[in-house]
Amino acid sequence: MELTEEILCSSAPLAAMYVCPDCRTLLVDFACPTCRSTYDVRDGIPILLPSDPRFKAATDIAATYDSIYRGHSDVWQNQGRTPQFLEYFASVLGQLPCTRFLEVGCGEGLLLGRLVKGEKFAIDLSIEALKQARMTASASLSVALAERLPFRSAQFDLIASVGVMEHFLDIDEATSEICRVLRPGGHYVALTHINLTLWERLRQKVSDYVLPWPQPGRFVRWLRARLAHRASAELVKQPIQNRYTIREAKAGLERHSLSVVDVLHTRRSPRPPLDPWVVVYVARRGAGR
Numbered sequence: 001m002e003l004t005e006e007i008l009c010s011s012a013p014l015a016a017m018y019v020c021p022d023c024r025t026l027l028v029d030f031a032c033p034t035c036r037s038t039y040d041v042r043d044g045i046p047i048l049l050p051s052d053p054r055f056k057a058a059t060d061i062a063a064t065y066d067s068i069y070r071g072h073s074d075v076w077q078n079q080g081r082t083p084q085f086l087e088y089f090a091s092v093l094g095q096l097p098c099t100r101f102l103e104v105g106c107g108e109g110l111l112l113g114r115l116v117k118g119e120k121f122a123i124d125l126s127i128e129a130l131k132q133a134r135m136t137a138s139a140s141l142s143v144a145l146a147e148r149l150p151f152r153s154a155q156f157d158l159i160a161s162v163g164v165m166e167h168f169l170d171i172d173e174a175t176s177e178i179c180r181v182l183r184p185g186g187h188y189v190a191l192t193h194i195n196l197t198l199w200e201r202l203r204q205k206v207s208d209y210v211l212p213w214p215q216p217g218r219f220v221r222w223l224r225a226r227l228a229h230r231a232s233a234e235l236v237k238q239p240i241q242n243r244y245t246i247r248e249a250k251a252g253l254e255r256h257s258l259s260v261v262d263v264l265h266t267r268r269s270p271r272p273p274l275d276p277w278v279v280v281y282v283a284r285r286g287a288g289r
């Protein structure tokens with residue numbers, strides 16, 4: 001048995017899973033023996049944010065998300081996460097091997113609550129979101145930043161993020177960290193909202209409503225969904241909003257040790273329950289770092 005498998009199968013106390021987000025030393029009672037930093041545990045949830053000044057914006061962003069989650073009890077639904085979507089996304093994850101799972105940016109934990117396999121961990125910047133998540137899902141939750149994950153290397157065999165990639169402070173730092181904590185051969189499944197190019201938009205509309213035969217009913221349903229999405233986007237405005245094209249998002253993953261093995265979108269057959277402006281990348285971590 002490989003060392004990583006031994007770690008995966010061990011029943012180490014959960015606190016022993018966390019490392020210092022700045023120097024990656026294993027925390028002892030939520031204190032770093034190397035930096036001497038200590039970390040708060042608030043309402044039973046560890047706050048494991050880095051002290052690196054490059055990420056000082058994280059505190060303000062966390063406060064903004066806290067006020068979003070305090071003001072709305074259904075942020076995920078407002079972002080278009082229907083029960084049908086959750087079932088679909090959970091089934092995509094369910095097909096992949098999973099002993100230990102991490103969700104980056106779990107929000108209110110709706111996806112986390114659907115997953116049945118493996119030991120579950122999740123991070124979010126908002127403690128208010130995590131307080132709601134723990135009512136829904138049984139998982140180890142912490143306030144943390146994707147760019148400085150508080151976990152040892154090669155700890156997870158499955159990592160997911162849903163609509164989070166476009167909100168990272170630094171997509172390269174975050175993806176590099178996700179790669180670090182993913183074991184070789186493990187999978188990262190990332191849903192992101194993308195900017196369709198003019199050609200992609202045209203092709204999408206033709207395949208949706210014109211070919212092989214005109215479908216006015218489907219067009220009306222799309223229009224309704226689009227208007228509802230616009231209304232929700234106004235309701236929940238997120239602090240950082242990057243937009244990538246399908247190719248840019250894929251390249252963002254493959255700049256690291258990840259190979260994109262599948263891309264799920266509405267032009268696939270059978271058509272998955274995804275919005276046309278959403279793409280799901282299934283990426284696999286290679287052997288290198």
Ligand SMILES: [Zn+2]
Binds near residue numbers: 021024037
């Ligand atoms: Zn440290």
